[in-house]
Amino acid sequence: MSATSVTYAEFAAREAHIESPTYERLSLAVSRDDRLLTLLDTLPAPKRQPNLLFGVVRYLDGPLDDTGWIVANWDRVTSHLMSRATQTNEIGRCAVLLPILAALPQPLALLEVGASAGLNLFPDRYSYRYGDHLVGRNDPVLPCDASGMTPPATRPEVVWRAGIDLNPLDITDPADAAWLDALIWPEQEHRRARLQAAIRIATADPPRLLRGDLVDDLPALAAQAPADATLVIFHTSVLYQVPAPRRQAFVSLVRDLPAHWISNENADVISHPGLPRPPDETLHNVLALDGRPLAWTRPHGQAMTWFAGS
Ligand SMILES: C[S@@+](CC[C@H](N)C(=O)[O-])C[C@H]1O[C@@H](n2cnc3c(N)ncnc32)[C@H](O)[C@@H]1O
Numbered sequence: 001m002s003a004t005s006v007t008y009a010e011f012a013a014r015e016a017h018i019e020s021p022t023y024e025r026l027s028l029a030v031s032r033d034d035r036l037l038t039l040l041d042t043l044p045a046p047k048r049q050p051n052l053l054f055g056v057v058r059y060l061d062g063p064l065d066d067t068g069w070i071v072a073n074w075d076r077v078t079s080h081l082m083s084r085a086t087q088t089n090e091i092g093r094c095a096v097l098l099p100i101l102a103a104l105p106q107p108l109a110l111l112e113v114g115a116s117a118g119l120n121l122f123p124d125r126y127s128y129r130y131g132d133h134l135v136g137r138n139d140p141v142l143p144c145d146a147s148g149m150t151p152p153a154t155r156p157e158v159v160w161r162a163g164i165d166l167n168p169l170d171i172t173d174p175a176d177a178a179w180l181d182a183l184i185w186p187e188q189e190h191r192r193a194r195l196q197a198a199i200r201i202a203t204a205d206p207p208r209l210l211r212g213d214l215v216d217d218l219p220a221l222a223a224q225a226p227a228d229a230t231l232v233i234f235h236t237s238v239l240y241q242v243p244a245p246r247r248q249a250f251v252s253l254v255r256d257l258p259a260h261w262i263s264n265e266n267a268d269v270i271s272h273p274g275l276p277r278p279p280d281e282t283l284h285n286v287l288a289l290d291g292r293p294l295a296w297t298r299p300h301g302q303a304m305t306w307f308a309g310s
Pocket of ligand 1: 086087088089090091093113114115116117120164165166167212213214215235236237238241242
């Protein structure tokens, strides 16, 4: 079995198995298709990953049960594999940021690094449901199963918002919006519906996004935030894409800036000594404010377990 075949077989068993029977079947089929595996192996490693390939097939409206279609359309598939990246912009993550954002001195200036299309720069315009507790009444409503904390009573007041990304997506560009939709797995209709609601909100007032690097370009953008607002620099599910020495440079930099810093990242990419055990075996991120860990969060913001006083 080649390494790529193993990657696809493991993706089927470990990642797609619970969430997407369609991708589970497709990924298994790829792992057994020698012609397609040979073609994938001609690409750089980051361009061979299942989420990217399947996003491209969905983007091109290809069938999700036929690896022969991928082989037959390989030139078209490759050009999109090479020009696109996995940049899922998941607004559900705003539900885990909200308790911190609402508790900081208002109003806020939000600066997101690794912002993708910048949809998480609008936490003040989405609604939230923590158990029976609703915050806001408009669409989209982001449900979050929260324990160990008192849910916020209100949404934050945001007076300035800006983001940095190596490859910012333009939410007003139908091709970029379609790519974000294609990255959502086939069965996850609830995520697709809220993405569309968020796109409507962001299209009416597109966020300011800078093409740049989260270390090199952060100080200059942070310096542009209004002095009379609380500057919050935040990132969710970004640092796993950043090489370790650059991650360390980012952490040192952000600690020295006159801002609050919220991180929501896998425990493997930012170390927090003395973390309690996660609530279960599923994948979790650690939510932290100014380097202090506060909660375990599920990757799409669907749940959070606070272990520090809220
Ligand atoms: C998985 S996406 C997450 C997007 C968004 N934070 C969210 O939670 O929905 C990671 C994003 O980080 C960006 N990124 C990766 N390395 C970066 C860097 N060094 N500087 C700026 N952005 C970066 C990628 O381009 C991508 O858009």
